Amino acid sequence: xxxxxxxxxxxxxxRPTMPATPNFHANPSSTSRWIPRQPMPVAWTSVxxxxxxxxxxxxxxxxSPTRGQAKIPLETVKLWADTFxxxxxxxxxxxxxSLLLQKKYKDVESSLKIEEVDGLELVRKFSEDMENxxxxxxxxxxxxxxxxxxxxxxxxxxxxxVFDYYNSVLINERDEKGNFVELGxxxxxxxNAHFSNLPVNTSIxxxxxxxxxYNKDPDILNGVYMSEALNAVFVENFQRDPTLTWQYFGxxxxxxxxxxxxxxxxxxxxxxxxxxxxxxxxIQAATSPxxxxxxxxxxxxxxxxxxxxxxxTITTILDTLGENDFVNIIAYNDYVHYIEPCFKGILVQADxxxxxxxxxxxxxxxxxxxxxxDQALREAFQILKQFQEAKQGSLCNQAIMLISDxxxxxxxxxxxxxxxxxxxxxxxxxxxxxxxxxxxRMKWIACNNKGYYTQISTLADTQENVMxxxxxxxxxxxxxxxHDIIWTEAYMDSKLLSSQAQSVMLLTTVAMPVFSxxxxxxxxxxxxxxxxxxxALRELMKLAPRYKMxxxxxxxxxxxxxxxxxxxxxxxxxxxxQWLHPLPSxxxxxxxxxxxxKTQT
Numbered sequence: 158x159x160x161x162x163x164x165x166x167x168x169x170x171x172r173p174t175m176p177a178t179p180n181f182h183a184n185p186s187s188t189s190r191w192i193p194r195q196p197m198p199v200a201w202t203s204v205x206x207x208x209x210x211x212x213x214x215x216x217x218x219x220x221s222p223t224r225g226q227a228k229i230p231l232e233t234v235k236l237w238a239d240t241f242x243x244x245x246x247x248x249x250x251x252x253x254x255s256l257l258l259q260k261k262y263k264d265v266e267s268s269l270k271i272e273e274v275d276g277l278e279l280v281r282k283f284s285e286d287m288e289n290x291x292x293x294x295x296x297x298x299x300x301x302x303x304x305x306x307x308x309x310x311x312x313x314x315x316x317x318x319v320f321d322y323y324n325s326v327l328i329n330e331r332d333e334k335g336n337f338v339e340l341g342x343x344x345x346x347x348x349n350a351h352f353s354n355l356p357v358n359t360s361i362x363x364x365x366x367x368x369x370x371y372n373k374d375p376d377i378l379n380g381v382y383m384s385e386a387l388n389a390v391f392v393e394n395f396q397r398d399p400t401l402t403w404q405y406f407g408x409x410x411x412x413x414x415x416x417x418x419x420x421x422x423x424x425x426x427x428x429x430x431x432x433x434x435x436x437x438x439x440i441q442a443a444t445s446p447x448x449x450x451x452x453x454x455x456x457x458x459x460x461x462x463x464x465x466x467x468x469x470t471i472t473t474i475l476d477t478l479g480e481n482d483f484v485n486i487i488a489y490n491d492y493v494h495y496i497e498p499c500f501k502g503i504l505v506q507a508d509x510x511x512x513x514x515x516x517x518x519x520x521x522x523x524x525x526x527x528x529x530x531d532q533a534l535r536e537a538f539q540i541l542k543q544f545q546e547a548k549q550g551s552l553c554n555q556a557i558m559l560i561s562d563x564x565x566x567x568x569x570x571x572x573x574x575x576x577x578x579x580x581x582x583x584x585x586x587x588x589x590x591x592x593x594x595x596x597x598r599m600k601w602i603a604c605n606n607k608g609y610y611t612q613i614s615t616l617a618d619t620q621e622n623v624m625x626x627x628x629x630x631x632x633x634x635x636x637x638x639x640h641d642i643i644w645t646e647a648y649m650d651s652k653l654l655s656s657q658a659q660s661v662m663l664l665t666t667v668a669m670p671v672f673s674x675x676x677x678x679x680x681x682x683x684x685x686x687x688x689x690x691x692x693a694l695r696e697l698m699k700l701a702p703r704y705k706m707x708x709x710x711x712x713x714x715x716x717x718x719x720x721x722x723x724x725x726x727x728x729x730x731x732x733x734x735q736w737l738h739p740l741p742s743x744x745x746x747x748x749x750x751x752x753x754x755k756t757q758t
């Protein structure tokens with residue numbers, strides 16, 4: 158019978174001495190007995206014993222009786238539990254190596270001592286090491302700037318230049334006959350752990366171009382030929398500082414020279430969308446912070462393709478803005494309205510969230526009515542004036558972007574009241590469509606307000622035409638030859654090579670602008686491009702190893718000496734930031750049980 162079987166089963170000896178592994182038959186219809194087997198490893202034997210005890214315990218408490226069931230004495234259950242715990246402890250102790258570790262420690266205990274760590278001194282040492290490391294990165298970028306400007310000074314533009322270079326997309330590509338394609342010669346690539354295990358060539362750089370940039374345009378060929386002088390500097394920098402990662406030169410014409418050389422893979426549609434001129438490091442180095450008000454015409458004449466081009470133009474402008482810029486978008490037809498009512502009368506930081514929010518709102522714009530440009534211009538000038546007087550926004554450049562299919566007048570009274578004669582606000586005009594009837598007035602508005610006029614006839618024209626405003630805003634800096642060094646915020650690079658790398662790193666970029674030093678163009682303020690280098694934050698963190706920054710998770714009443722450093726300095730990590738900062742050198746007062754405390758961060 159099933160009932161009461163747990164009382165009839167024999168209990169194993171709490172400390173069995175039999176050498177063989179027990180095999181317990183739980184079938185109630187059979188006679189329960191121990192069957193000897195071949196000896197097994199001691200660890201496995203112990204596991205088998207404890208498993209049998211556990212099985213017995215579960216069996217005795219889980220079977221549902223149909224009649225009266227004998228109760229298991231509490232002493233017996235306690236004996237099983239003690240046996241199970243004892244066997245488990247002995248097994249873990251024996252095979253975890255804890256006894257050996259204690260023995261090793263006792264062997265050297267006499268030579269060990271506890272030293273109190275000065276947390277502030279620790280921070281100072283970390284700070285010096287990091288400063289020296291970052292200084293080497295800046296020096297590497299400065300070397301590239303000097304080499305690029307010198308190479309441009311010695312280069313004469315050749316309209317008919319014929320020059321083959323290593324195109325990152327075409328290298329090692331062959332045609333149907335097995336021959337290397339044009340601009341795709343053999344390029345040796347080897348996997349390199351320092352560069353995320355990507356196949357690279359540390360002897361030379363390669364050149365990448367977006368799909369919409371012709372790889373044999375005279376401006377491209379002359380720029381690539383001139384920048385060949387950077388190869389030697391790339392290699393020299395890397396030999397001097399092996400912690401350097403990617404070094405590159407982003408040209409104002411659109412090509413991107415990167416070291417070490419690498420093969421670039423197009424997306425699933427065979428398109429290369431990466432454009433160095435849209436990257437944060439390029440924009441921050443090429444221009445100063447700016448306040449931007451975008452005015453977009455949504456009158457009835459903007460229907461169809463014109464509105465599609467206008468929306469794409471706004472999106473492209475937003476992509477050129479960064480964390481240091483401020484922006485708002487005003488749509489106008491019969492009346493003026495902010496596309497985001499919550500942002501009425503203000504400028505908002507052009508961070509990623511706000512830019513993406515604006516892009517969604519732009520797609521919802523509908524055309525109707527007649528455009529009232531003068532009212533839109535007044536609104537834009539008033540916002541910029543208010544922010545300037547309140548010392549808000551970027552406190553630097555200010556500009557208005559006028560996107561329309563034409564202007565019926567020049568709106569001179571508006572500019573006389575708000576912008577002349579100082580022209581503190583630049584006005585950039587974008588004529589949408591192929592119609593040129595109103596082109597003269599759009600040009601007049603831009604030229605008389607220190608801006609730039611361009612016509613965008615197709616979607617393919619948008620990128621190149623929008624980028625012109627960056628060159629204009631950079632002119633004062635170029636003319637003064639202000640080689641400002643910029644550091645980007647820490648970011649995860651989701652576009653540059655990340656799809657090919659085995660891991661994506663948190664990094665920051667140091668960059669500097671490159672100017673033309675030729676006498677004939679010096680007064681024009683020509684920006685040649687931007688050089689930069691990525692700095693992986695993991696390299697910085699190596700200078701502050703965690704074993705030197707112990708945890709503060711010790712008993713507050715008895716703080717050991719080595720945790721004093723943790724009160725003096727702490728490494729702070731988050732998804733987007735890593736930094737080192739001092740904290741009060743004195744430990745906090747002990748917290749008594751039951752007391753309520755508040756922590757301010």
